[in-house]
Amino acid sequence: MQAEVPRERVLIYDRIAANKRRTFFLLVGFVFFTALFFVSIGVIISSYAGYDPAADSFLTLRIAAFALIVATGVGVMMYYAATATVLAISGGHEASAAEEPELYRIVENLSIGSGLPMPKVYVIEDSAPNAFATGRDPNNAYVAATRGLMDKLDKNELEAVMAHEMSHVGNYDIRVMTTVAVVVGLVALIADLMLRFTWYGAGARRGSKDKGGGALGAIILALAIIFMIISPIIASAMRFALSRQREYLADSSGALLCRNPGALASALEKISADPEPLEAANKATAHLYISNPLKEHQSFMNNLFATHPPVEERIKLLRAMG
Amino acid sequence: MTTVIILGVVIAFVVIVVLVFVGMYNGLVRGRNRVKEAWSGIDVQLRRRASLIPNLVETVKGYASHERETFEAVTRARAQLDRAGTPGEAAAANNMLTSTLRSLFAVAEAYPQLQAAENFRQLQAELSDIEEKIAFARQFYNTNVLDYNNRLQTVPTVFIASMFGFTPEEFFEADEEGRAEVRVDFGRDTPAAPPAADPPADPAGGTGA
Numbered sequence: 001m002q003a004e005v006p007r008e009r010v011l012i013y014d015r016i017a018a019n020k021r022r023t024f025f026l027l028v029g030f031v032f033f034t035a036l037f038f039v040s041i042g043v044i045i046s047s048y049a050g051y052d053p054a055a056d057s058f059l060t061l062r063i064a065a066f067a068l069i070v071a072t073g074v075g076v077m078m079y080y081a082a083t084a085t086v087l088a089i090s091g092g093h094e095a096s097a098a099e100e101p102e103l104y105r106i107v108e109n110l111s112i113g114s115g116l117p118m119p120k121v122y123v124i125e126d127s128a129p130n131a132f133a134t135g136r137d138p139n140n141a142y143v144a145a146t147r148g149l150m151d152k153l154d155k156n157e158l159e160a161v162m163a164h165e166m167s168h169v170g171n172y173d174i175r176v177m178t179t180v181a182v183v184v185g186l187v188a189l190i191a192d193l194m195l196r197f198t199w200y201g202a203g204a205r206r207g208s209k210d211k212g213g214g215a216l217g218a219i220i221l222a223l224a225i226i227f228m229i230i231s232p233i234i235a236s237a238m239r240f241a242l243s244r245q246r247e248y249l250a251d252s253s254g255a256l257l258c259r260n261p262g263a264l265a266s267a268l269e270k271i272s273a274d275p276e277p278l279e280a281a282n283k284a285t286a287h288l289y290i291s292n293p294l295k296e297h298q299s300f301m302n303n304l305f306a307t308h309p310p311v312e313e314r315i316k317l318l319r320a321m322g
Numbered sequence: 323m324t325t326v327i328i329l330g331v332v333i334a335f336v337v338i339v340v341l342v343f344v345g346m347y348n349g350l351v352r353g354r355n356r357v358k359e360a361w362s363g364i365d366v367q368l369r370r371r372a373s374l375i376p377n378l379v380e381t382v383k384g385y386a387s388h389e390r391e392t393f394e395a396v397t398r399a400r401a402q403l404d405r406a407g408t409p410g411e412a413a414a415a416n417n418m419l420t421s422t423l424r425s426l427f428a429v430a431e432a433y434p435q436l437q438a439a440e441n442f443r444q445l446q447a448e449l450s451d452i453e454e455k456i457a458f459a460r461q462f463y464n465t466n467v468l469d470y471n472n473r474l475q476t477v478p479t480v481f482i483a484s485m486f487g488f489t490p491e492e493f494f495e496a497d498e499e500g501r502a503e504v505r506v507d508f509g510r511d512t513p514a515a516p517p518a519a520d521p522p523a524d525p526a527g528g529t530g531a
Contacts, residue, residue, distance in 0.1 A: 105451060112363060113458030115466075259461070 012171050015249065019172035023079075023179050030183045031068070031075040037190050038067030082182040083142065086134045086288065089181075091280040092122035092144045099123075103145055106159045110166045114257055119143050119169060128276040129153065132288040133165040134178045141169040146278065153267050160264035161271075164254035164290055171253070173246050177288050185284035191232075244309045247290075251314055255321055265318035272311040346482045353470035357491045360463040361409060364494060367456045368403060368416060371449065375400045375419075378445045382426060385436035389429050395422040409463075409492040416456070417497050423449065460494045467491045 042063035051059055097104040104121055111118045119135070122144035129149040135141035143165045150158060168174050255261035271291045278293035286294050287307035379393050399419040406412035427446065430436050437443075471490045474483045482488075 105454075109454055109458045112367075112455055113461050115360060115363070115462045257461075 015171040019176045031071045034071035035067045082178045092124040095123045128278040129271045130289045130293050133168040135174045156263040157267035160258045161267050163258035164250045167250040167253040181285045261318040261321035265315045346479045356466045360466045363459040371452045385433045409494045413494045
């Protein structure tokens with residue numbers, strides 16, 4: 001086992017670089033998407049105000065520039081607010097060493113074992129067993145466990161699950177995963193708003209025929225429909241950008257950290273066998289958790305857009321390690 | 323014209339070689355610093371552990387005063403740990419302290435009043451926690467040592483290492499039993515999960531190898 005360590009470490013440096021790169025491109029993509037959204041709004045508003053953006057290229061340029069600035073602002077804000085958002089959605093609360101001595105001690109030990117700074121420890125009061133990690137980097141990291149996880153797993157299993165989460169922290173998976181959660185959530189929100197604007201716009205246009213721009217209206221409607229169609233695809237693609245490998249990698253480096261692959265395997269068995277879905281998880285945050293918290297039924301579409309690799313496969317690989 | 327090109331090529335070559343050397347040298351320094359930092363992680367826990375010993379000995383003395391040999395062994399091991407200079411010496415002293423503590427706790431088994439003492443139970447839990455932390459700190463330290471030593475002894479960097487006098491670092495070895503004991507579950511309602519009554523358990527299970 002010791003002999004594998006250096007290779008693992010080299011891999012981790014590659015993973016960190018790849019994760020930072022991915023987050024960057026994800027944010028750039030998001031900024032462009034948002035800018036397009038703002039351009040559409042700007043075009044709609046200015047056409048109502050009696051301008052014709054199709055003819056006035058200077059106006060269009062100004063709208064585009066303004067939209068890009070606003071979208072960049074939103075992107076930057078989102079990057080810094082993502083962790084707090086994810087934590088708020090999860091419904092967890094921070095736990096001190098005095099409140100949760102066992103969990104805290106486990107995380108403390110693992111942070112010593114991995115050489116990472118001590119992350120903040122959160123507890124989610126939900127009886128469904130699950131756990132996740134979030135944050136920007138190891139200095140700004142959070143690990144969360146549900147009450148059910150602490151109640152249903154024994155100490156070694158809990159330690160193994162937290163070791164898996166610490167691996168996500170160490171290789172900057174948390175940065176990508178957190179950004180993805182917020183981007184997916186916002187893209188869904190924007191697509192929804194887009195749809196409302198379009199219906200509203202179409203209704204208003206029918207009312208005043210003289211407000212030219214039949215072609216413009218058609219373009220906006222087409223744009224909106226395209227957005228509607230592509231936004232769930234974008235969302236899924238972004239979740240794919242995470243690569244399902246990350247879970248296998250966190251499993252194996254987590255097992256290496258706690259020196260107990262068997263405990264992680266049996267923890268995964270218990271977590272996946274538990275029928276209860278996690279209340280506070282949703283489609284945008286599901287990929288953050290160690291095992292799919294939504295307990296979706298097996299179907300073709302769900303498998304195609306699955307956020308987690310099949311748990312049986314993960315357990316098999318862990319059993320092979322032990 | 324050709325001389326300029328040749329000169330350019332030579333200069334570029336020299337610059338690249340120098341940069342590669344600088345990179346390797348800095349890598350070695352970084353590795354050595356990581357080992358040092360990881361060592362301080364162990365050191366902190368060893369000191370914490372040593373600082374609890376006098377209190378523990380006093381507490382046990384209060385209930386089991388005639389177990390002199392056991393106390394003395396613990397105190398000796400502690401003194402040896404204080405004197406230890408290198409990781410190897412510290413590891414040996416620490417292993418000795420672990421085994422003497424184990425016999426102390428085994429002796430304590432025979433004194434129900436001692437077992438019931440709040441102070442004793444707290445010390446026992448704290449020592450157990452520290453022992454776990456030492457095991458994790460050791461794991462991190464040894465990973466860094468392995469990484470550094472490998473770089474030190476493999477081909478391109480080995481030349482730089484010998485040129486600038488880098489020396490391999492010592493591992494912090496624990497006896498397998500120590501690692502197995504660490505897996506003992508404390509803090510729940512079984513205060514006296516007797517470490518000594520847990521013979522060679524199964525080292526394989528403990529190390530998760």
